[in-house]
Amino acid sequence: MPPRPRLDTQPPEPPPQGMDDAAWVDVIQKMDEVYSQLVTDEIELEKKNAELEQSQQFIFSVLSAMSDVLVVCDAQGLIEETNAALCELVGRSEQQLRGTSLYDLLADPASEARARAVMANRSPTRRGESIELNLRGAGGEGVPVDANCTPRFAASQRRVGTVLVARPTAEIRRAYQELRSAHEALKRTQQQLLHSEKMASLGRLVAGVAHELNNPISFVLGNVHALGRYSERLRDYIQAVHEGRTPAELQALRTRLRVPHILDDLPSLLEGTIEGAQRTADIVNGLKRFSAVDTENRQDVDLNKVVDRSVLWISKGASRGLQLQWRPGEPCIVRGNAGQLQQVVMNLLQNALDATSERPQQAPQVSIAIDATATHVLLRVDDNGPGIAEADLSRIFDPFFTTKPVGKGTGLGLSISYGIVEQHGGVLSARNLPAGGARFEVSLPRLTSPVNRPGFPGHS
Structure with a gap:
């Protein structure tokens, strides 16, 4: 049987002199507090380590996602950090690049000289400096890049290195x-859209333009038929003269053929024919100017003439009860494209007519006026329609915005007009009138010098 262990019969050591139970309780509490603080600090440290790791992962993901080449160097040009784009370009891993010289990546002495000059700059700007470099590619070939070299500073504002971000020039050119x-x-597309809207406006005015063309053409045709009849009579009389008829016979034939009346009527017939042909030519030339695609053709234009042509075409296709007030005044010369300005005026007039048609119970009224200041020409188009809703005033010039029913408008007329006026250095605005209806106002820079110059294109 194994021997029993000997029991220690000596009493425990007494507590230190001068420390009672309360002191021991304080010591234990302090130890608990210290332990709790240690646990709290450990938890906070683990949290900070996790945040630091997340930050590092975020920075690494950003660097990996960059398509541009990134190189971070110290003050001596030794590489401290790179990204995947550089590794792929030069065919070396990040571990192989770290600690090597930036200049080893350059393909020619000129690139090295430019890089050294930037690195040696003692007063660089914080925005950096752009230079062109040739990096040595994975196959040894030179890869041209456009690089931005930004200085890197320590907390003491001492320069500690350079950050180089570069993009291959081929990508930039592409x-x-x-x-x-x-x-x-x-x-x-903009030109096609402009021309399409112009043709759409012209399509809505075909009836008026056709009527306007029909008048001078009919006048010319009537005169030509009369000239044809007169020519037959004169031919018969001249033939009788050549046949040697007696004076009495010629006088009788002269009276029967009404030769004196023909001779008196010929000048007016010819003058009327020429006038009708000229009117037709003017209308055709106006159509050509209006439908022209050329936007760079700028000349001196009298805005009164533009409004005259627009009113002429619009009024022919308008309702019979239209009350259109317009009286041209002194020449108001602007610099611009006559066809484009006419498109603006016609769009505003057509818009006014469409607005007045929304109130069939009252006679449609449209008023046009031109005022001139020392520097600007102001064109106003007023109507007695229902006006513009307050919610639509801020959107009325937006592309494709329209309050008209489907099939009645494209929503491009006012938008294109706004762009044309803006290209001419002017402003197109809209507002409601206190008495009802709406007002569209065009303000364009005025030219005063061409007025005294005869024969300028706007008056042709």
């Missing part, structure tokens, strides 16, 4: 080419 192609396509 992006520029795509942007340029998109811009050209947008310009073509």
